Amino acid sequence: MNFNKEQELKRIVQLEDEISRLRGEIEKTSRSEDLESDDPELAKLMLENSKLKHRLSILNKAISAERSSVSSTCISNVDDMISIIDHLTEIFGAAIAASFPTLNDVPTIISAGTSPNPKFGDYQCNSAMNISKVLSAQGNKMSPRDIAAKITQNLLPSPLIERCEVAGAGFINVFLDKNYGINAITSILRNGVRPVSVQKQRIVVDFSSPNIAKEMHVGHLRSTIIGDSIARLLEYLGHDVLRINHIGDWGTQFGMLIAHLEDRFPDYATVSPPISDLQTFYKESKTRFDSDEDFKKRAYAKVVLLQGGDKDSVKGWQLICDVSRNEFQKIYDRLGVEIVERGESFYQSRMEALVSEFEKKGYLEDDNGRKIMWGVVPGEGIPLTIVKSDGGFTYDSSDMATIKQRLEEEKADWLIYVTDSGQATHFKSIFSCAERAKIIDYSRHRIDHVGFGVVLGEDGKKFKTRSGDTVKLIELLDEGLSRSMAKLKEKKRDDVLLPAELKTAQESVAYGCIKYADLSHNRQNEYVFSFDRMLEDKGNTAIYLLYAYTRIKSIARNCGGDFANNIKKVLETTTVSVTHEKEWKLTKVLLKFPDVITKITKDLCLHHLCEFVYEVSTTFTEFYDVCYCIVKNRQGEITSINGGRVLLAEATAQILGVCFHILGLNPLDKI
Ligand code: ARG
Numbered sequence: 001m002n003f004n005k006e007q008e009l010k011r012i013v014q015l016e017d018e019i020s021r022l023r024g025e026i027e028k029t030s031r032s033e034d035l036e037s038d039d040p041e042l043a044k045l046m047l048e049n050s051k052l053k054h055r056l057s058i059l060n061k062a063i064s065a066e067r068s069s070v071s072s073t074c075i076s077n078v079d080d081m082i083s084i085i086d087h088l089t090e091i092f093g094a095a096i097a098a099s100f101p102t103l104n105d106v107p108t109i110i111s112a113g114t115s116p117n118p119k120f121g122d123y124q125c126n127s128a129m130n131i132s133k134v135l136s137a138q139g140n141k142m143s144p145r146d147i148a149a150k151i152t153q154n155l156l157p158s159p160l161i162e163r164c165e166v167a168g169a170g171f172i173n174v175f176l177d178k179n180y181g182i183n184a185i186t187s188i189l190r191n192g193v194r195p196v197s198v199q200k201q202r203i204v205v206d207f208s209s210p211n212i213a214k215e216m217h218v219g220h221l222r223s224t225i226i227g228d229s230i231a232r233l234l235e236y237l238g239h240d241v242l243r244i245n246h247i248g249d250w251g252t253q254f255g256m257l258i259a260h261l262e263d264r265f266p267d268y269a270t271v272s273p274p275i276s277d278l279q280t281f282y283k284e285s286k287t288r289f290d291s292d293e294d295f296k297k298r299a300y301a302k303v304v305l306l307q308g309g310d311k312d313s314v315k316g317w318q319l320i321c322d323v324s325r326n327e328f329q330k331i332y333d334r335l336g337v338e339i340v341e342r343g344e345s346f347y348q349s350r351m352e353a354l355v356s357e358f359e360k361k362g363y364l365e366d367d368n369g370r371k372i373m374w375g376v377v378p379g380e381g382i383p384l385t386i387v388k389s390d391g392g393f394t395y396d397s398s399d400m401a402t403i404k405q406r407l408e409e410e411k412a413d414w415l416i417y418v419t420d421s422g423q424a425t426h427f428k429s430i431f432s433c434a435e436r437a438k439i440i441d442y443s444r445h446r447i448d449h450v451g452f453g454v455v456l457g458e459d460g461k462k463f464k465t466r467s468g469d470t471v472k473l474i475e476l477l478d479e480g481l482s483r484s485m486a487k488l489k490e491k492k493r494d495d496v497l498l499p500a501e502l503k504t505a506q507e508s509v510a511y512g513c514i515k516y517a518d519l520s521h522n523r524q525n526e527y528v529f530s531f532d533r534m535l536e537d538k539g540n541t542a543i544y545l546l547y548a549y550t551r552i553k554s555i556a557r558n559c560g561g562d563f564a565n566n567i568k569k570v571l572e573t574t575t576v577s578v579t580h581e582k583e584w585k586l587t588k589v590l591l592k593f594p595d596v597i598t599k600i601t602k603d604l605c606l607h608h609l610c611e612f613v614y615e616v617s618t619t620f621t622e623f624y625d626v627c628y629c630i631v632k633n634r635q636g637e638i639t640s641i642n643g644g645r646v647l648l649a650e651a652t653a654q655i656l657g658v659c660f661h662i663l664g665l666n667p668l669d670k671i
Contacts, residue, residue, distance in 0.1 A: 025048075025052050081184045081187065081188065081193070081194065081196070081591065081593065081594050082160075082196060082594055083196050083594040083595050083597075083598045084112075084123065084160060084176075084591060084592070084594070084595055085110050085111075085112065085123070085595045085598070086595075086598065087158070087160060088110045088123055088125065088160075088174060089108045089110045091155060091156050091158055092108050092110060092125045092127065092151065092155065092172075093108040094154075094156060095151045095152075095154040095155040095156065096108060096127060096131070096151055098154040099147075099150045099151050099153075099154045100131060100135075100147075103131065103134060103135070106127060106130055106131050106134055107127065107130065108125070108127055109125065109126040109127050109130070110123060110124070110125055110126075111123065111124050111126065112592065112595070113173075119173075120167070120173055121164075121165065121173030121174050121175045122174060122175055122176045122588055123173075123174040123176070124171050124172060124173055124174065125148075125151070125164075125171075125172040125174065126171055126172075127151070128144040128145070128147040128148040128151065128170035128171070128172065129144045129169060129170050131144075131147050132144040132147055132170070135147075143170070144169055144170025145166055145169070145170045147170060148166040148170045148171065148172050149166050151172065152164050152166060152172055159177060159179070159180050159183075160176060160177055160180045161174055161175070161176065161177055162175045162176060162177040162178070163175050176588060176591070178578050178584065178587075181576075181578050181584070181587040181588065181591060182575060182576045182578055184590075184591055185576045185578075185587060185590065185647070185648065185651045186571060186575075186576055186647075188590075188651045188654055188655065189567050189568065189571055189576075189647060189650060189651055189654070190568055190571060192654070193593070193654050193655055193657075193658040195236055195237045195238060195594075195597065196237075196594045196597065196598065197238075198237050198238065198239070198601075200238055200239055200240060201239050201240070201413040201414050202239070202240045202242070202410065202411055202412045202413050202414070203234050203239050203240065203241050203242070203412060203413065203414040203415075203416065204241075204242045204244055204406045204410060204412045204414075204415050204416065205227055205230055205231045205234070205241060205242070205243050205244065205416045205418065206227075206244045206246050206402070206415070206416065206417045206418065207223050207224060207226065207227020207228065207230075207231070207243070207244075207245075207339070207416075207417075207418035208220055208223050208224040208227060208228075208245050208328075208332075208337070208339055208418075209223065209245055209246040209247055209248070209419070210247060210248070210324075210328055211247065211248030211249075212247060212248060212249045212254075212320065212321050212324040212325075212343075213253070213257060213278050213279070213281070213282045213320060213323075213324055214248070214279070214282065215279060215470050215472070216327070216328060216331065216473050217470055217471070217473070218455040218463050218471060218473070218476070218529065219419075219420050219454070219455065220473075221331075221455075221473055221476075221514075221518075222420070222452050222455060222518055222523075223418045223419055223420070223452070224331070224332070224335065224337055225335070225514075225515045225518045225519060225664065226418050226450065226452060226518065226519065226523055226606065227243070227416075227418040227450075228243075228335070228337045228338075228339075228664055229515075229519055229606050229662060229663055229664055230416060230418065230450065230604055230606070231243050232661065232662045232663075232664060233597070233600060233601070233606075233609075233662045234601075236658070236661070236662055237597070237601070242340070242410060242412070243338060243339045243340055244339070244340060244342050245328075245339045245340060245341045245342065245343070246342065246343060246344065246402065247324075247328075247341060247343035247344070248343065248344055249317075249321050249343035249344055249345045250343065250344035250345040250347075250348065250393075250398070251344070251392075252299075252300070252303050252392065253282075254302070254303065254306055254317055254320070255298075255299035255300055255301070255302035255303035255306065256285045256286065256288070256289040256295070256296075256299035256302075257281070257282065257285055257316075257317075257320050258299075258302045258306065258313055258316040258317060258320070259285070259295060259298045259299045259302050260281070260284060260285035260288060260295075261273065261316045261319070261320065262316070264281075268315070268316060268319060269312055269315050269316075272319065273319060275319075275320075275323050278320070278323045278324055278327070303392075307348065321343075325341070327474075330474060331473055331474065331477070334477055334507075334511060335477075335511055335515070335664070336511070336664065336666070337664075344398045347397075347398045347401035347402065347405065348393075350401040350404065350405055351393045351397045351398060351400075351401045354386075354397070354400055354401050354404060355371070355386060355387055355397070358373065358386065358437065359371075361437070363433075363436065363437060364386055364387075365383075367383075368389065369389030370385050370387065370388060370389050371385070371386050371387035372384060372385055372386065373386050373433050373436075374433070374436075375428075375429055375431075375432025375433045375435070375436055376432050376435050376436045377432075381425070381428060381429055381432065382425060382429050383429070384396040384397075384400065384429050384430065384433050385397075386400065395426070396426070396429070396430065399426070399427075399430045400430060400433060400434065400437075400439075403415065403430065403431075403434045403439055403440065403447075404434070404439050407439055407440065407445060408439070412445075413444065413445060413446065414445065414446040414447070414448075415445070415446075415447045415448070416447075416448045416450055416604070417448070417449050417450065418450045418452070419449070419450075419451065419452075420451065420452055420453075420454065421451030421452060421453060421524065422454075423449070423451070424449060424451050427449035428449075431447055431449075434447075448604060450523070450604050451523070451524065452523040452524065453523070453524060453525045453526035453527060454526045455526070455527060455528075455529050456526055456527065456528045456529065457528070457529060458528060458529070458530050458532075460528070463529055476514075477510070477511070477514070479531065480510035480511065480513065480514055480531065481506060481507065481510045483510070483531045483535060484506050484507075484509040484510035484513065484535065484543075485502075485506045487509065487535050487537075487543065488502065488505055488506060488509065488671075491537075493505060493671065496670075497670060497671075501670055504666075504668065505668055505670070505671045507666070508546060508665070508666040508667070508668055508671075509535075509542065509543055509546065509671075511666070512542035512543075512546060512664075512665040512666060513531075513534040513535055513541060513542040513543055514534065515542070515663065515664050515665065516534070516541065516542035516545070516610065516663060516665060517529070517530075517533070517534040517541070517542070519606045519607065519609075519610055519663055520540055520607050520610035520611075521607060522605060522607050523605060523606070523607070524605075540610060540611075540614040542665060544617070545613055545614070545617055545656070545660075545665075546665065546667060546668060546671060547671060548617040548620065548621075548656075549617075549653060549656050549657070549660065549667045549668075550667070550668055550669065550670065550671045552620060552649055552652055552653045552656065553653040553657075553667075553669065554669075555629050555630065555646055555649040555650070555653075556646050556649065556650045556653075558630060558638075559630060559638070559641050559646055560638075563641070563643070563646055563650075567647070567650055570643060570646075570647065571647070573643075574643035574644055574647060575644055575647075576644055576647045576648055576651070577642065577643075577644025577645050577647070577648060578648075580623075580626075580627050582622055582623040582626055582627055583623060583627060583644075583645065583648060585619060585622070585623070586616075586619050586620060586622075586623045586648060586652065587648065589615055589616055589619045590616065590651060590652060590655055592612065593612070593655055593658075593659075596608055596609060596612045597609075606662075606663065609659055609662060609663060610663070612659065613656060613659045613660075613663075616652060616655065616656060616659075617656070620649070620652050623648075624649075627642070627645055628642060628645070629641070629642055629645040629646050629649055630642070630646070
């Protein structure tokens with residue numbers, strides 16, 4: 001709640017206290033029966049009494065003015081979509097404070113109704129039971145139902161609420177107002193699906209982050225898909241997002257790679273070496289490194305040269321990085337993922353500075369030649385290795401440097417790291433040490449490690465090819481393409497779509513289904529990669545949703561005229577229809593969109609959005625089955641249009657379109 005509103009509510013509570021004091025006084029001054037009619041005491045009291053009554057009426061006026069001003073500040077614009085749960089939490093919170101001014105910290109519990117029975121309302125406030133317990137602990141008995149009734153009486157009027165009912169053990173059932181629904185849907189059609197307003201923040205999302213000369217594996221694919229979607233969501237909300245690819249481009253392995261490069265392609269500095277398969281190149285150099293002492297020595301010397309900025313070594317290192325970089329970029333291009341490369345090497349000078357700073361401040365401890373650092377509670381958890389015994393840096397050192405660089409140089413408010421959950425301990429230690437070093441200040445910063453589970457094959461084992469090799473991502477995407485084409489052909493889409501349209505559909509389905517299968521699972525769990533399942537056209541899959549979207553989108557288009565070309569014009573003469581039970585049900589599902597988004601910004605779990613789009617599509621089907629939008633005659637000509645319903649269908653398509661954008665899906669006009 002903002003400061004002003006809080007002030008105003010405090011003022012209301014003060015006024016109410018004053019009123020109840022005055023009531024007591026009035027009561028006292030009216031007890032005149034004991035006095036004789038000519039008693040001067042009586043005259044005094046009567047005068048006092050009428051003054052008090054006058055004061056009371058002024059206060060009552062003041063309080064109702066305060067109330068209506070608070071109620072109007074709760075919603076900045078009634079036509080906008082707002083987070084219903086936040087709004088109800090705010091106004092019920094105020095009603096609870098007004099009803100029980102002496103109780104502190106009783107939670108305002110609001111939930112969206114889950115019962116299909118409409119008599120239970122659309123949302124519930126379930127605070128009364130709690131309050132009753134708190135009161136009875138203080139020796140005040142009051143039944144939850146009476147408490148609920150009191151809260152309801154003190155509820156500020158809200159344009160969202162049609163009515164409230166106290167039910168059962170003390171639940172308050174909230175029924176949404178249809179006019180609010182009409183206004184919110186109209187606003188979507190007029191202004192687009194505008195995000196709930198948030199305070200703009202600078203956010204760094206670190207995701208994908210494969211390693212040079214090594215396989216970019218399915219774990220990196222998960223990080224790429226989840227990280228991109230989180231970045232899309234935050235960008236949609238209007239934040240300033242920096243997407244960082246923290247690639248592993250630094251470390252001792254580069255010594256052996258450069259030494260091997262020199263031997264294989266002696267003129268590499270002038271003629272670009274034709275390395276097509278960097279993994280094989282890596283394996284070759286590793287074999288030499290493990291078996292040949294001389295080579296090993298040269299490799300170590302190269303690392304020192306490279307870190308010292310030696311021109312030839314840097315050139316060799318760049319060439320090797322370029323080969324990987326080109327491979328990674330192919331994947332990003334196909335998936336439509338934008339990301340800025342800023343690998344571990346970027347932090348070399350910063351790691352040096354960090355170590356001397358930490359040394360001075362006494363954070364580092366010697367441990368058999370290593371320099372380690374404990375977090376806020378020394379001895380708890382796992383310490384970081386900031387400097388190895390050979391003087392080199394580690395994954396820990398570079399991540400300490402990322403936090404410092406991002407918070408202090410980038411001036412970020414919020415840092416997000418997307419990696420497999422196996423790295424949870426690493427990040428816990430990093431965050432703790434950064435807090436100890438006063439780099440993170442939790443009163444100003446938010447830091448999240450967004451972990452995810454491993455990808456399994458259909459056999460439930462680690463994801464591998466049939467022959468047991470690691471799956472190459474490019475090959476996986478290729479298989480997706482051929483599977484999706486087979487699916488489209490099975491559905492005879494090649495008969496209706498032009499070749500270019502078919503290709504667009506093929507890519508949208510292939511990449512969409514891979515992304516959606518990942519995002520629709522709770523990221524904390526492991527998930528089974530199965531093309532068969534992803535491409536099922538029933539159930540919560542990308543292909544089902546892409547079809548649903550295209551169908552819904554075509555409704556307004558098929559109406560022609562202003563419906564197809566100028567929906568805003570239609571709004572001048574037509575009102576969104578919410579009278580039929582199924583129309584109202586669909587509307588209420590759509591109104592949940594801001595709440596879903598708010599929830600995801602808290603836990604960064606995108607499966608909530610997938611559940612939402614699925615609920616929207618299935619509720620749309622329920623609506624469309626019984627509510628005709630367009631009536632056609634036997635010749636297939638349109639004989640009548642239910643404009644209010646077409647508007648609702650178009651708003652549904654627009655919300656789905658925004659959700660797809662956040663999920664990285666590419667919706668189609670034709671499929
Ligand atoms: N390169 C690492 C890996 O492959 C992921 C890096 C994630 N980002 C970070 N700042 N640690 O596991």
